[in-house]
Amino acid sequence: MDEMPxxxxxxxxxxQLAISQIFKIKTGTYPSEAPHHAFWTEVTNLLQQGVLLQQVLCPASDIHRDESMVFTRGDELTLTHEMLGGDTSFRSSSEIEGDxxxxxxxxxxxxxxxxxDLSVDSILDGHRNEWLSRLHISAAMDWTGIAKDVRDRREMSADNMVPLYERWRADPKxxxxxVLKTELESFGSSRVTAYLHFAEMARRGLGSIPNQFVE
Known part of the structure; x- marks a missing residue:
């Protein structure tokens, strides 16, 4: 038998916007009279064709999972994305950041x-260049217990963007x-502060363990 290419x-x-639009196209819930219906129909068809031709993968991540779990049809939305990613997904964003x-x-x-290591393969769970399996097995999980916390964090993130928006509006020049430079510098310093905080918490936690339990 000849080897596969x-x-x-x-x-x-x-x-998440693209995933939601693709989901609506595939489930027939995107109004045909909507301004961008033709565009998202073409995107959906081209991506599906690219995946089936073994040319493209669109892996999911924990960021997508958190966004999907607050949706009433989150399992269906997740499955739609999984079918575009084959058996490949992104490693968790915290792992990538930690590395x-x-x-x-x-x-x-x-x-x-x-x-x-900035190669895309270094941040994938699964193998990019495997032929798609004939079977796709998916395990659903009930995330409703933490959905509220995810919504609250999302709202908090939106609130944190308000000062940036107001600053930009106050000085349109x-x-x-x-602005990006300021935000990136702030992001870095806040991350350093957070890591130092949790390192100190870990140090105090280890210090409170009785000596007989510490090797």
Whole structure:
């Protein structure tokens, strides 16, 4: 039997809006008179064709999971996305971030430039270049117990964006580049503060363990 040709699939990250629109097209719940119906119909068909031709994968992530669980048809929405990702998904965002933090920490300690693995395969669970299986097995989980917490965190994130929006509105001459620079610098310092906080919590926790339980 002839060997199957080698694969080199492209990875496409779909944001939640795209997933929702594709879901509505596939379930027939997107009004045909809506302004962008034709566009999303074409996107849905092209992505599905690309996946079936073994050329494209659109993996899901924990970010998608958190967004989907607050939707009443979240399991169906998740399954729609899974079918575009085959048996491949993104590693958790906290794992990816943690790997990058450790890379920068090792670089800082050694006084060398950090070495980051930016290949897409390094952040995938599963194998990008495997032929699609004939069967897709999905295990659903009831997330309703934590859905409220996810909604609350989402609302808090939206509230945190208000000062940025107000600043931009107050000075329309402010360039996107300067605002982005400020936000990225703030993001970095807040992350460092958070890591130091949790490191101190861990230190105190270890210090409170009785000596007989510490090797």
């Amino acid at each position: 080698a694969l080199d699939k492209m990875i496409i990250y779909l944001d 990058q933090v450790w890379a920068y920490l090792r670089g800082f300690v050694s006084g060398k430039e950090p070495i980051l 402010t360039s996107f580049k300067s």
